[in-house]
Amino acid sequence: MKRFLGDVSTVELPGEAKVRNLILKMGxxxxxxxxxxxxxxxxxxxxxxxxxxxxxxxxxxxxxxxLKEGDFVTFTPALFGG
Numbered sequence: 001m002k003r004f005l006g007d008v009s010t011v012e013l014p015g016e017a018k019v020r021n022l023i024l025k026m027g028x029x030x031x032x033x034x035x036x037x038x039x040x041x042x043x044x045x046x047x048x049x050x051x052x053x054x055x056x057x058x059x060x061x062x063x064x065x066x067l068k069e070g071d072f073v074t075f076t077p078a079l080f081g082g
Contacts, residue, residue: 020063
């Protein structure tokens with residue numbers, strides 16, 4: 001995603017937008033589907049970490065987490081290993 005959008009990207013969404021709306025919008029910005037935007041990961045995949053203001057969306061309302069103006073959303077693969 002960084003290669004398409006840079007380090008930080010600002011996205012305009014309608015009021016009461018959810019994480020799922022952001023994914024669909026960002027997918028359009030890279031001229032591909034939401035799945036391609038996520039790099040082949042699925043939101044249900046534990047290898048993809050989605051944070052809203054530093055909190056994992058799975059501890060919130062998942063893809064139905066409502067976003068507010070100024071929220072910072074991070075998409076990153078989780079790192080495993082030892």
